[in-house]
Amino acid sequence: MSRGTALITGASSGIGEAFVRLFAAEGFDLVLTARREEKLQELAADLPATTKIVVLPGDLSTTAGITTFCESVSGQSLEIDVLVNNAGMMVEQGFANLTTEQIERTITLNITALTQLIHQFLPAMKARKSGRILNVASVAAFHPVPGMDIYAATKAYVLSFSEALAENLRDTGISVTALCPGLTDTDMVDTSVAGAMPTFMISQPDEVARSGFDALMNREVICIPGNVNRLALAWSQHQPRWLVRGLGGLANKLTPQR
Numbered sequence: 520m521s522r523g524t525a526l527i528t529g530a531s532s533g534i535g536e537a538f539v540r541l542f543a544a545e546g547f548d549l550v551l552t553a554r555r556e557e558k559l560q561e562l563a564a565d566l567p568a569t570t571k572i573v574v575l576p577g578d579l580s581t582t583a584g585i586t587t588f589c590e591s592v593s594g595q596s597l598e599i600d601v602l603v604n605n606a607g608m609m610v611e612q613g614f615a616n617l618t619t620e621q622i623e624r625t626i627t628l629n630i631t632a633l634t635q636l637i638h639q640f641l642p643a644m645k646a647r648k649s650g651r652i653l654n655v656a657s658v659a660a661f662h663p664v665p666g667m668d669i670y671a672a673t674k675a676y677v678l679s680f681s682e683a684l685a686e687n688l689r690d691t692g693i694s695v696t697a698l699c700p701g702l703t704d705t706d707m708v709d710t711s712v713a714g715a716m717p718t719f720m721i722s723q724p725d726e727v728a729r730s731g732f733d734a735l736m737n738r739e740v741i742c743i744p745g746n747v748n749r750l751a752l753a754w755s756q757h758q759p760r761w762l763v764r765g766l767g768g769l770a771n772k773l774t775p776q777r
């Protein structure tokens with residue numbers, strides 16, 4: 520018997536794909552979205568035949584794309600029990616070099632889409648007095664990251680918004696979890712960056728998805744996968760902000776610019 524329906528954004532690769540496989544293995548039906556429909560269809564074909572799957576491709580980095588996606592979900596009359604806001608993007612060539620379009624798309628995908636999807640599904644969850652929301656933030660949400668300026672700022676929004684919402688929804692039957700991974704081996708991470716790091720500092724997508732899933736089921740508000748990431752954040756949160764951002768700035772200067 521199905522444990523409910525989970526809608527997963529950014530389902531076509533990386534942590535999102537790992538979530539898809541895990542939710543299917545745990546007995547959930549799925550609604551999958553991302554831009555690359557063929558990747559979603561391939562993934563859907565690889566899941567257990569017992570999993571009911573709806574593939575709804577879309578671009579969530581424009582407000583028009585978000586509206587179209589919300590309309591197509593409504594058109595399917597789907598009851599969403601779990602919303603996994605995983606889709607995200609990072610642009611990294613230095614703020615001054617970014618185009619207006621790159622800036623808009625990053626903010627729209629990382630912030631607006633996540634916010635609007637919660638706004639879309641929350642009323643039905645409230646009426647049912649049940650629901651779970653998982654928002655993928657990052658360890659970068661906890662402090663400024665020079666060199667990932669906009670990305671880290673969007674993830675700070677995700678963490679702050681998730682915590683506020685979790686508190687607002689306390690005792691309603693609806694939980695909100697912010698998943699804050701550290702460096703994870705996915706397409707988002709430049710291979711030269713990942714290759715320069717010791718392996719113990721790099722998580723695998725399936726480990727991150729498992730931590731997020733368990734935290735979601737336990738209705739935890741913040742989940743930081745990996746001992747190394749938890750230790751680093753515990754240290755940084757007891758340092759003055761000038762020191763943390765200064766170290767980030769130094770690391771950025773020492774990183775080869777592409």
Ligand SMILES: NC(=O)c1ccc[n+]([C@@H]2O[C@H](COP(=O)([O-])OP(=O)(O)OC[C@H]3O[C@@H](n4cnc5c(N)ncnc54)[C@H](OP(=O)(O)O)[C@@H]3O)[C@@H](O)[C@H]2O)c1
Pocket residue numbers: 528529530531532533534535552553554555556558577578579580605606607608628655656657658699700701702703704705706707708
């Ligand atoms: N990798 C890390 O080190 C790391 C660390 C902390 C947090 N995170 C977060 O983890 C989440 C997943 O990222 P990942 O590392 O798994 O990277 P990824 O493999 O690049 O996955 C990103 C996903 O987002 C989708 N996506 C990108 N642009 C989109 C758009 N315009 N509209 C709709 N979907 C879009 C992509 O699908 P399509 O290209 O098919 O659209 C893909 O499925 C992100 O929120 C990221 O910020 C990653």
